[in-house]
Amino acid sequence: MTSPTRLFSRGTYSEAVRIAALLRRETVGGVLLILGAVIALIWANTPWSAAYETLRDTRVGPSALHLDLTLGTWAADGLLAIFFFVAGLELKREFVAGDLRDPRKAALPVAAAVGGMAVPAVIYTVINLGSSDGGLTGWAIPTATDIAFALAVLAVISTHLPAALRTFLLTLAIVDDLLAITIIAIFYTSSLAFGPLALALIPIALFGFLVQKRVRHWWLLLPLAVATWVLVHESGVHATVAAVLLAFTVPVVRSDAAGGPDAGPGLAEHFEHRIRPISAGIAVPVFAFFSAGVTVGGLSGLGASLTDTVAVGIVVGLVAGKAIGITGATWLVSRFTKAELDTDLRWPDVMGLSLLAGIGFTVSLLIGELAFGSGSLRDEHVKVGVLTGTLIAALLATAVLKPRDRVYRRMAEAEARDDDGDGIPDVYQEHGRDVAQTSPRETVDEAAERRRNPSAES
Template sequence: MTTPTRLFGRGSWTEASRVAAVLRRETVGGALLLAAAAVALVWANSPWADSYEALRDTRVGPASLHLDLTLGTWAADGLLAIFFFVAGLELKREFVAGDLRDPRRAALPVAAAVGGMAVPALFFVLFNLGRDDGALRGWAIPSATDIAFALAVLAVISTHLPSALRTFLLTLAVVDDLLAIVVIAIFYTDDFSVVPLLLALVPLALFGLLVQKRIRSWWLLLPLAAGTWVLVHESGVHATVAGVLLAFTVPVVRSAAAGGPDAGPGLAEHLEHRLRPLSAGVAVPVFAFFSAGVAVGGLSGLTASVTDSVAVGIAVGLVAGKAIGITAATWLVSRFTRAELDENLGWPDVVGLALLGGIGFTVSLLITELAFGLGSSTYDHAKVGILTGTIVAAALAAVVLRLRNRRYRRMYEEERVDHDADGIPDVYQVRTVDDDAEHRGPGPGRTAGGSAES
C-alpha cells in the first residue's frame, strides 16, 4: 500500500532551524518596515508634506550615465535589487538543497503562489473592465505577498504557527515575489534596448565565474554586480531583475574540493546571511518610507480613494483573491496528487495562512509606480487600496489564527520534547513511517531527520 504524501508535513531539523533563524530576522525587518511606512504616511499628510515630497524627489547620481535619479527611484530600483538578490538566493537554496528539492514538496508552494497571483489579478480586472484610462495596467498590483510585513503581523498576534506552515509562508512569499519580477520584466518594460541587456551578460558571466570558484572578495564581486545592475537599468528592464539574475549564478552546495555537502554552508547561504540584514533592515524599510507616503486629502479625499475601482480591485484582490487563490490551489494539489493534509492541521489553518498571503506591500507599491507613474491620482488611489487591503487581510488573518491559537499552543507544547546530547529535538529523529516515506531519497550528508545538508 502506497503511503500518501503529507501536505505541510514536518521537514528536516536542518531546514526547520534555518527557517526559524530566517523568520526571526524577517520579523525584525517587518517591524522596521511598518515603522517606516507609518512615518511616511504621517509626514505626507502633515503641514510639512512639501518637505517629504522634496526629499523623495531629490536627484542624485551621475547624469552622464543616466543615473541622476530621485531618491525614491534609487530606493525602488537600487535598494530593492538587494531585496530580490536575497530572495533569489533563498529560492535557489530551497530548490537545490532544501526540503523543496523533493518535487512533491515543491509543487505545493509553487501552485499556491500561482493561484495567489492569478485570482487577485482576475478580481482586479473584473472591477476595472469598463475603464478606458489605463487602469487595467495595474492588474498585477495585488499579486505579491510581503514576507517581512506578514511575519511582523504574525509576531504581533503571537501565534504558535507550526514550523511547516511558517516554512510554507516563507517559500510562498519568495516564489510569488520572483514570479512578480517575471511579470515586471515582461509586462512593465516600455522602452527596451537590447544592446545594454546583451552587454549586461559580460559582468554577469564574470560574476558567475567568480562565485562558482567560491571567490568571496567584495572588491571583485561588488563592481561586477553594480555593472550588471547599471546595464540592466539602461536596457529598460526594471533594474531589480539584475538582483535575481546575479543570485541564480551563486552556487548552493560546496564543491567536492571543499569537502562537498558535508563541509558546511555553501556560498549562497554565506551571502544570504551577510546581506539579509541589509535587505530587511535597510533596503525594504527605506523603500517603504519613500513609497508609502500618500497624501489622503482629508475625509473627502480618503472617500474618493477608497471608492475608486482601482483601489477596490486591489483591496478585494489582496483580501479575497489571495485567500481564494492560495486555498484553492492547495486543495487542487491535494485533490489531484491524492496528498493529504498533515494529521495535526486543519483547513482553517490553510485559510489563515492564505489570508496572511494577502498582506501585500513592497512589490505591490513597486508595480503601482511602474503601472501608473508618480503623481497621478490613480497612483495615489492604488496606494490607498494597497494599504486598505493589507490592513483588512492582516485583521482577518489575526482573527482566524487567534481562534486557532489554543490548538497551535498545544501542538507547540507537544513538540517541545527532551533534547539529546546532539541538540536535535527527538521529534526530528524518531520518525513515523509516513515521514520516512516522504523524506526518503539518495544523497550524502543525510541528517537524522532525513534531509541532505547543503
C-alpha cells in the same frame, strides 16, 4: 496499506532550524518596514507634507549615465535590487539544497503561489474591465505578498504557528517574488534597448565565473554587480531583474574539492548571511518610507481614493483573491494527489495563512509606480488600495488564526520535547536518528541518497 501523503508535515530538523532563524530575521525586518511606512504616512498628512515630497523628489546621481534619479526612484530601483538579490539566493537555496529539492514537496507552495497570483489578477481585471483610462495596466499590483510585513503581523497574532505552515508561507512568498520579478521584466518594460542588455551579459558572466570559483572579495564582485545593474537599468528592463540574475549564479553547495555538500554552507548562504541585514534593516524600510507617503486628505479623501476601480480591484484582489487562490490551489493539490492535511491541522488554518498572504506592500507598491508613474494621482490611489487591503487582510487573518493559537501552542510544545537530551526534538527522530518526514521510516541519509539517485526509488 501505505499511509496517505500529508500536506504541511514537518520536514527535517536541520531545515526547521534554518527556517526558524530566517523567519526571526524577516520578522525584525518587517517591524522596521512597518515603522518606515507609518512615519511616511504620518509625515505626508501633516502641515509639513511638502518637505516629505521635496525629500522624495530630490535628484542625485550622474546625469551622463542617465542616473540622475530621485531618492524615491533610487529606493525602488537601487535598494530593492538588494532585496531581490537576497530573495534570489533564498529561492535557489530552497530548490537546490533545501527540503523543496524534492519535487513532491515543491509542488504545493509553487501551485499555491501561482494560484495566489492568478486569482487576484483575474479579480482586478474583471473589476477594471470597463475602465477607459488605463486602469487595466495595474493588473499585477495585488498579486504580490510581502513576507516581511506578513511575518511581523504573524509575530503579533500567533507566535506558535507550526513550523510547516511557516515554511509554506515563506516558500510561497519567495516563489511569489520570482514570479513578480518575471512579470515586471515582461509586462512593465516600456522600451527595450538590446545593446545595454547584451552588454550586461558580460559582467554577469564574470560575476558567475568568480563566484563559481568561490571568490568572495567584495572589491571584485561589487563593481561587476553595479555594472550589471547600470546596464540593465539602461536597457529599459527594471534594474531589480539584474539582482535576481546575479543571485542565480551563486553556488549553493560546496564544490567536491571543498568537501562537497556535507562540508557546510555554500557561498549563497555566506552572501545571504552578510547581505540580508542590509536588505531587511535598510533597503526595504527606506523603500517603504519613500513609497508609503500618501496624502489621504481625511475621510473624504480616503473615500474618493477607494471609489477608484483601481483601488477597489487592489483591495478585493489582495483580500479575496489571495485567500481564494492559495486555498483553492492547495485544495486542488490535495484533491488530485489524494494527500491529506497533517493530523493536527484544519482547512481554516490554510485559509488563515492565505489571508495573511494578502498582505501586499513592497512589490505591490513597486508595480503600482511602474504601472501609473511615481507621484501620479493613480499611484496615490494604488497606495491607498494597497494599505487598505493589507490592513483588512491582516485583521481577517487575525480573526481566523488567533482562536487556533491554543492548538498551535500545544503543537509547538510537542515539537520542542527532547526527552533523551540530545539536542534534537523527539518528533524529528526515530530510534535516535534525525529523520525527514518524506516517508514514515526514511532517515536523513536515506533521503539524501534518494535525492542524489532518483532512479533508485521504488
